[in-house]
Amino acid sequence: MRATARALALSAALVAGVAAVHEDALPSYHYGARIEVECMKRNFETGEHLQNENHEIEWVPFPDCEETGKPLEFNYGTEGEVNCTIPFVDDPFFHLLEFYIHSDAPLACRLPARPPSHVEVVGEKVPEQEYIPLVFALAGTLQLSHIHISTHLNVLLHSTPKHHRRPHDSGVLDSGIAYSTSPLNHKEGSSTRKLVIGDPLPLSLSVRWFPTPALPKTEGRVEWQGLGGHIYASTVFYSLVSFIAGCLAAGMYTLGVVLPRRLKGRAMGGATPLGHGLNGGGVGVGNGWGYSKRID
Numbered sequence: 001m002r003a004t005a006r007a008l009a010l011s012a013a014l015v016a017g018v019a020a021v022h023e024d025a026l027p028s029y030h031y032g033a034r035i036e037v038e039c040m041k042r043n044f045e046t047g048e049h050l051q052n053e054n055h056e057i058e059w060v061p062f063p064d065c066e067e068t069g070k071p072l073e074f075n076y077g078t079e080g081e082v083n084c085t086i087p088f089v090d091d092p093f094f095h096l097l098e099f100y101i102h103s104d105a106p107l108a109c110r111l112p113a114r115p116p117s118h119v120e121v122v123g124e125k126v127p128e129q130e131y132i133p134l135v136f137a138l139a140g141t142l143q144l145s146h147i148h149i150s151t152h153l154n155v156l157l158h159s160t161p162k163h164h165r166r167p168h169d170s171g172v173l174d175s176g177i178a179y180s181t182s183p184l185n186h187k188e189g190s191s192t193r194k195l196v197i198g199d200p201l202p203l204s205l206s207v208r209w210f211p212t213p214a215l216p217k218t219e220g221r222v223e224w225q226g227l228g229g230h231i232y233a234s235t236v237f238y239s240l241v242s243f244i245a246g247c248l249a250a251g252m253y254t255l256g257v258v259l260p261r262r263l264k265g266r267a268m269g270g271a272t273p274l275g276h277g278l279n280g281g282g283v284g285v286g287n288g289w290g291y292s293k294r295i296d
């Protein structure tokens with residue numbers, strides 16, 4: 001009876017193992033890997049999405065950015081400010097912007113969840129590329145002759161949960177969103193822009209990454225410290241507190257145990273309690289995620 005149960009458990013483990021290997025065989029993004037943005041192709045007169053002859057939605061690269069001469073792209077795990085100026089808003093694009101701002105049609109884009117797979121075994125099918133949706137929630141107001149558009153967007157990108165061994169670990173995309181900030185602020189120096197046909201559209205994007213689909217916790221505790229591994233004041237504080245606690249413990253041990261022993265004339269031996277105390281100072285600092293300073 002027991003043997004049967006053990007055999008069952010073993011086969012279950014084997015099955016789980018096979019599934020895990022299959023998942024691991026798919027590629028994941030290295031830190032900094034390029035991720036290109038594609039958007040749904042739309043009819044600029046109706047706002048409807050366009051399909052090919054197989055009734056599949058047509059996707060086109062995001063418009064070229066003046067800064068790079070290429071369509072917009074993100075880099076896996078890389079946070080920062082990205083500028084993408086669309087040099088010339090032509091008539092069709094202007095009409096599409098009106099649809100986006102009015103929410104008649106979303107600026108619906110997508111990102112490949114993983115880098116493309118390569119077939120290594122002859123005859124094996126390439127796994128189908130999966131995408132995550134990335135909607136650019138552009139905000140603004142429509143006027144008769146022009147539009148006001150909020151050109152600063154926050155871009156939040158999540159990785160699927162995994163045990164991160166290093167601050168700059170590889171991973172797979174889980175989800176994302178991009179949205180205009182402060183659309184009601186029309187003051188001088190704000191990022192709302194009056195736009196007419198023929199103008200450039202200077203988008204500025206603040207890109208942030210989350211290591212899991214969860215949001216950082218509040219209640220005074222920051223659970224997430226970014227894929228790049230930021231150092232925060234709280235981390236420094238806790239490190240300091242635990243270091244001091246470790247020193248105190250070591251000192252007390254020396255005073256209470258080592259000194260009396262020494263006074264009795266006994267040798268301390270190889271494993272010194274002082275060394276132990278200092279190692280103990282690291283307890284409670286965390287799991288190693290987000291400690292090292294960003295190098296780039």
Ligand SMILES: *[C@@H]1O[C@H](CO)[C@@H](O)[C@H](O)[C@H]1NC(C)=O
Nearest residue numbers: 067080081082083084202204
């Ligand atoms: C983006 O553009 C703004 C405004 O032109 C500029 O001040 C800023 O330095 C640019 N940032 C980057 C990362 O190029």
